[in-house]
Amino acid sequence: MFKKIILIVLTVALSVGMLVVPAFAADKEARVVIGADNTESQIADVYSFFNINRGDVKELQVTNSEERNYLSGIAPDEKIGNVALSCVYIEPNDGGGIDMSINNINWVTEKMYQSALATAGITDARVKISAYKPVSGTGALAGIYKAYEDMTGKQLDETAKSTAVEELVVTGELQDALGDVSSDIINDLKGKLSETKNMTDDEIVQLIKDTADKYEVTLTEDQIQQILELVKKFNELNIDPDTFLNLFQAKQGVEGFFESVGDFFKGIGDFFVSLFGGGN
Numbered sequence: 001m002f003k004k005i006i007l008i009v010l011t012v013a014l015s016v017g018m019l020v021v022p023a024f025a026a027d028k029e030a031r032v033v034i035g036a037d038n039t040e041s042q043i044a045d046v047y048s049f050f051n052i053n054r055g056d057v058k059e060l061q062v063t064n065s066e067e068r069n070y071l072s073g074i075a076p077d078e079k080i081g082n083v084a085l086s087c088v089y090i091e092p093n094d095g096g097g098i099d100m101s102i103n104n105i106n107w108v109t110e111k112m113y114q115s116a117l118a119t120a121g122i123t124d125a126r127v128k129i130s131a132y133k134p135v136s137g138t139g140a141l142a143g144i145y146k147a148y149e150d151m152t153g154k155q156l157d158e159t160a161k162s163t164a165v166e167e168l169v170v171t172g173e174l175q176d177a178l179g180d181v182s183s184d185i186i187n188d189l190k191g192k193l194s195e196t197k198n199m200t201d202d203e204i205v206q207l208i209k210d211t212a213d214k215y216e217v218t219l220t221e222d223q224i225q226q227i228l229e230l231v232k233k234f235n236e237l238n239i240d241p242d243t244f245l246n247l248f249q250a251k252q253g254v255e256g257f258f259e260s261v262g263d264f265f266k267g268i269g270d271f272f273v274s275l276f277g278g279g280n
Contacts, residue, residue, distance in 0.1 A: 030057040030091035031151045033143035035084035035131070037064065042132035046087040049103045049130040057089075062146055067139035070162060075169045079107065079136045086140035089128040090147045096124060103130040105137035111183045112171050115190070116141065119239065120164035121156045122148055138172075141165055163233045170226050177223070181215045188214070189231055193241040196231050204231055 032050065034043055047054050064084040071080045086105070093099055098117055100110040113129070120141075125148065129140045141164065149155055167186065174182035188211050189196070196204050208227050212219045219227070 029151055030089065031060060031147035032057055033060045033062050033088040033090075033147045035086050035139070035143070036061050037083035037085055038087065038132065042085075043087070045132040046103075046130040050087075050089040050128050052089070057091075058150070060143075060146055060150060062139070062143040064139070066146070067142040070142050070145075070165045071138055071169075074162075074166050075138050079138045079169075079172075081135070081139070084139055085131045085133070085135050086137055086143060087130050088140055088143040088147055089130075090144060090151060091126045092151070093124045093126045096126075098123065099126040101128050102137065103128075104134045105129055105131065105140070106134040107172055108137035108140070108168060109175070109180070109183065111180075111187075112168055112175075113137075113140070115171070115183065115187055116164040116168040117144065119167055119190075119234070119237070120145065120161050138165075138168065141168065157237075159233075160237055163230075163237060166233065167230055170230050173226075174223060178217050181217055185211055185215055185217070186227070186230070189227070190234060190239075191241050193231075193234055193239060197235045201228060201232075204228055 032047075032052075034046070038046070043054070062084055064080075064082060067084055068080060098114045100113050102108075102110055102113070113127070117123075117125070117127070122144070127144060129137060129144075131137075141161075145156060145161055171182050171186050174185070178185075189208065192207065196207065199207065205224055205228055208219065208224055208231070
């Protein structure tokens with residue numbers, strides 16, 4: 001009987017393990033974009049993070065000049081830098097939302113990228129961003145845009161792309177002052193675009209203050225004005241707010257799934273402890 005129990009536990013554990021850790025294979029439509037100032041050894045480092053061999057997918061290049069086309073006048077110069085080092089891997093994720101992973105990106109978070117990409121019109125993609133050393137990650141958006149447009153053959157709206165860059169920078173600056181809650185504030189407001197579209201500036205300002213109160217933070221007048229201008233630009237894009245609500249509800253659902261898997265394995269551990277006793 002005991003052997004049967006062990007066999008059942010191991011079988012289920014292996015099945016769950018196979019479910020949550022699939023073998024990685026590059027999509028044939030995928031693209032890689034390499035920052036133009038990387039050396040060959042540095043490029044090898046980022047391909048290692050992408051977990052593919054160089055040549056497996058079409059490779060493009062992005063320059064610092066191309067990054068500056070989007071970032072100049074929006075991002076602080078120290079965040080832009082003078083070289084292009086951020087590298088991007090992107091593949092289709094039909095109906096699966098935006099799946100992000102980052103490496104050596106020390107200012108832009110995964111949640112910030114996800115939200116900005118949705119603003120730019122990218123809502124279904126698996127994206128990996130990496131650099132051989134820690135960088136801010138602001139320049140990666142230019143690489144993602146280039147890769148996505150080449151992969152799909154569709155041009156993203158230029159206003160949407162520039163608004164997404166501004167969103168990334170504003171959220172990053174708020175994050176420096178307020179912490180991770182800044183992304184939640186911006187996304188909360190993006191989920192209410194159907195309301196803000198018909199509001200006056202004063203009404204939007206009040207909504208911004210109420211949203212900040214909800215997350216127990218106090219915004220300065222400058223921060224409120226930055227967010228106001230951003231919300232007004234969101235309104236001009238006529239974005240469906242459900243895009244953002246669905247995106248982050250899906251993310252929470254995935255996180256909940258992995259929490260459940262963790263609870264499952266904890267239960268297995270507790271089972272064996274109950275059988276054999278625990279140690280210090």
